[in-house]
Amino acid sequence: MGICIDVLIVDWDHLMSAPGDDQRYAMLHDAGLSVDDDEDAWPDRSPSVGPQWFWPSPPAVGWFGKFDFGNVGSSYKDHFWAGERWEEIRAFVAPDVRSAVDRFIDPLFWDGLEYMADQDTEGAAAHVSVVLPDAPSDHLLWCPPAAISSLKLLWDSVDAELASIRQPFERYARIGLGRMNDFDAFAGLLRGWGDVIGQAQQRGWGAVGLRC
Known part of the structure; x- marks a missing residue:
């Protein structure tokens, strides 16, 4: 069995009103379960085949x-x-696009940028840096609202050029x-991560990923 990830966007002030990490984890865990189990709220819900949102x-x-x-x-294997x-493939991607993707996925799930010898220092994306605080135990992502705004700028750059990555990927x-x-x-x-960041940014919220 592998690790799975539950991704939630959250009102950060509400989450941080809990007194400690254990209480915050319990809040998040219970929140995720509440929409999983709420069959009355989702009468047309079918087994997931594509991305979808669930709200309380x-x-x-x-x-x-x-x-x-x-x-x-x-x-999480994906x-x-x-x-x-x-x-x-990144060595075969245009430098501006490579820089944007590097900086977008690195704090979310990659964590490999520091090992890359060809980090780009030019271009718009190179001036957007996202450093997340250490995630509490049993969290795979801990992203406060301040970091969401920077990630949204990076996603806009990635989204505009995503199709250009197809050829390097397939080759x-x-x-x-x-x-x-x-x-x-x-x-x-x-695109799923872009949706997460976009929805959080609209609300001024943060994002978390729970190990499950």
């Missing part, structure tokens, strides 16, 4: 939303292999090994 139903306080990546992305695929990715073996799955995972 009244009278629950609307302080969070849960993002389901669907068949590609709910397992994120690991997306990072592997990126390392295989240079080692698609016979592991997961994330086609470009559409890779791009879909990035």
Whole structure:
């Protein structure tokens, strides 16, 4: 069995009103379970095949939303292999696009930029740096609202040029090994994260990823 990830966007002030890490984890864990188990609120819900959002139903306080990546992305293995695929193709991607993708995925799931010898220091994306605080135990992501704004700027740059990555991916990715073996799955995972960041940014919220 591998690790899966539950991604939630949250009202940061509400979350941080809890007195400690254990209480905050319990809040997040219970929030995720509440929308998973709320069959009355989701009468038309079907087994997930694609990305979808789940929100608390009244009278629950609307302080969070849960993002389901669907068949590609709910397992953390998909994120690991997306990072592997990126390392295989990034040298063949235009520098501005490479810089934006590097800085977008690095704090979210990749964590490989510091090991890359060809970090770009020019271009708009190079001037956007996102450094996240250490995540508490059993969290795979801990992203306060201040970091969300920077990630949204990076995602806008990535989204505009995402199609340009298809050719390098199809030519240079080692698609016979592991997961994330086609470009559409890779791009879909990035778009899922873009949706998470965009929804959080609209509300002034943060984002968390729970190990499950």
